Amino acid sequence: MSQLVSVTNGDGEGRLKARTIRVWSLVHTWTSLISTVFLLLLCLTGLPLIFHHEIDEVLGYAPQPxxxxxxxxxxxxxxxxxxxxxxxxxxxxxxxxxxxxxxxxxxxxxxxxxxxxxxxxxxxxxxxxxxxxxxxxxxPILIVLKLHTDMFAGQPGKLFLGGIGLLFAVAIISGVVLYWPFTRRLRFATIRDRSARRVAWLDWHNLIGVVTVVWALVVGLTGVINTxxxxxxxxxxxxxxxxxxxxxxxxxxxxxxxxxxxxxxxxxxxxxxxxxxxxxxxxxxxxxxxxxxxxxxxxxxxxxxxxxxxxxxxxxxxxxxxxxxxxxxxxxxxxxxxxxGDYGGMPLKIIWAVLDILTILVIGSGLYLWLARRRKRARATAVAHAVPAQ
Amino acid sequence: MTASSGRSQRWIAVFGAPIVLGVLSMVGLLAALLLGDVGRYLSWLMVGAPVLVIAWAWLRLRFR
Incomplete structure (x- = not known):
């Protein structure tokens, strides 16, 4: 949360903003964390499904007239x-x-x-x-499709994944809200790769997340409708x-x-x-x-x-x-x-696949940032407890 | 420069590029659905724009 504190000043408005940002941060963190495993499953299984026709052809499962x-x-x-x-x-x-x-x-x-x-x-x-x-x-594509659509759990599985899609949408929207306090002092697409690794990954997380936001929302919400x-x-x-x-x-x-x-x-x-x-x-x-x-x-x-x-x-x-x-x-x-993403020929399928991989990177980096922040806090707490003892 | 104009300039600096990319993505997604072959070509450019921005950011770091 240290970054959040640094974006506000000490007056009343600043405290209000800090509180608002903290709420959005909690929303972003927990909607993302709850859905992480399932979103990774959806993104990973979605990747071969983009090319299911081509894969079926290569494996000999596509009928040939x-x-x-x-x-x-x-x-x-x-x-x-x-x-x-x-x-x-x-x-x-x-x-x-x-x-x-x-x-x-x-x-x-x-x-x-x-x-x-x-x-x-x-x-x-x-x-x-x-x-x-x-x-x-x-x-094999049938197994991937079942995992992607209902995890072999039928209609309840479909509706559950629809709920995960809605959480994903909330995570995206809260991420856009948080983009302002985290990047307002930086030029667009700045990656602070000479700072700590965590900072560089935060910049990548923010950049990839914000440029793919519309695609991710469209694919996420249309997935929800399909469920x-x-x-x-x-x-x-x-x-x-x-x-x-x-x-x-x-x-x-x-x-x-x-x-x-x-x-x-x-x-x-x-x-x-x-x-x-x-x-x-x-x-x-x-x-x-x-x-x-x-x-x-x-x-x-x-x-x-x-x-x-x-x-x-x-x-x-x-x-x-x-x-x-x-x-x-x-x-x-x-x-x-x-x-x-099957309506614009092979180039659109390839772009769809790259955007899917970028979404995996956003989800993975978000998890890494959460773990890194917990480790950092744990270290700070350990140091704070150690100091009075000396 | 007033505080509010400074703030709106900062807001545009932060959200300007993402909004442009968002609009391009949306138009691209719909173009292939609504405009036939021309829309298909437009969709490759417009939906691919965020990928190009990420590639540019990565290459800029790599060859700095």
Whole structure:
């Protein structure tokens, strides 16, 4: 706290400022300390996740479509048949199309339409030949992803990490408040490397922290929003989706499902100019027990993230309703690229990784500064006790 | 120079560069999302600006 005292003068205003600064310092110290271990886990696991696609490719876990340039894609129902043949006894949950991998279709099967995500099997199929291209979402990156999103603790783990993200945001904001008293006598980016090592690390901590503050806040808070995804989805199902499927209340689930080919055709007609991102089968968490839901995307960087649901009757594939997602789900969809950093090509991924490493340095140096200050205080106390004894 | 003007000058000296970098980062983060290819190039420069400042501070110490 010696630095804090030195930034104030001896009058009443100075004492008030010293007290205010001490409070902010306590907030900064404890929000950082409580979250340190988990923030380090998030930063360390986040680093390989930035390059998960490239790592999967190198390790052989990324599906590769066969060379079929110019040939038309098969009707999607054939992909569904191939998926069900690959996993006998299971049911379809979702079929998805990645805009960056037009030659590949992903099929999600599970033991029940509302089966847990952890029990889903995701297979990639060649869009032209329906040949299975292997399982998706397996390999070492899956372990890293689970550690990063919920620490293998499911929804409670997600919500806990969301709380850690909020603590991180408080630590950042209190750090910005404390930046003034610690640096107001220094030029910007001064590193006092000829002083004690602790002082030099304090300067690095302050500099790296303040220049990365906006990126860290954006990534931290969008991460928090992502931990609420399932809650938001439940809210949407309970309100907006319930409103959309009201005319079907009390009706039994479809006895025979409409063909996916028909569903795709109808959905595209209902949302001209858009393409299908994924289709949820009736009874899955993204729709009602009566409806297919086709989630449509636009073709600009922004609209390709903002999905629009089209509900289609499970038996006839007739369009039942379509409306934009509510603001909170749109915020969730926009927050995802801002958290992952996967929307600006490889250079942005590399910058994301460097900023992640810089955040690790800020967290590590903060811990070092706290330990060094404790050691310094302990030494001072020992000396103070030793002096009267002499 | 009055005490308050001196204080505001000091405030700008302390927070000026971080605010500029913060605005650049925010604009860069949104540019890639909203402006297509041009936004993508802008985002590399703007989101990368804090990294360049850290590199400059480190190189300045190393080659002093």
């Amino acid at each position: 066969e060379a079929a340039a110019g040939r038309p894609a098969l009707p999607p129902q054939q992909i569904v048949q191939a998926a069900l043949a690959a996993d006998p006894g299971r049911v379809m949950q979702y079929v998805s199309w990645d805009k960056d991998e037009p030659g590949i279709v992903m099929a999600f099967t599970n033991n029940a339409p509302d089966g847990k995500p952890d029990n889903a099997t995701v297979r990639a199929f060649d869009a032209v030949t329906a040949k299975p291209l292997g399982l998706v979402g397996v390999g 609420w995804a399932e809650l938001m989805l439940s809210q949407w199902k309970a309100n907006e989706l319930a409103e959309m499927v009201k005319p079907y209340a009390g009706k039994p689930p479809p006895a025979k499902l409409a063909s996916l080919d028909q569903v795709v055709t109808e959905a595209k007609q209902a949302a001209p100019g858009m393409e299908i991102a994924f289709i949820a089968y009736p009874g899955t968490p993204f729709t009602s027990s009566h409806h297919y839901a086709a989630f449509m995307r636009g073709d600009t960087p922004l609209t390709s993230r903002l999905l629009k649901p089209v509900l289609l009757d499970g038996e006839t594939a007739e369009v039942s309703d379509t409306r934009a997602l509510p603001a909170y789900l749109q915020a969730l969809l926009i927050s995802q690229p801002l958290h992952f």
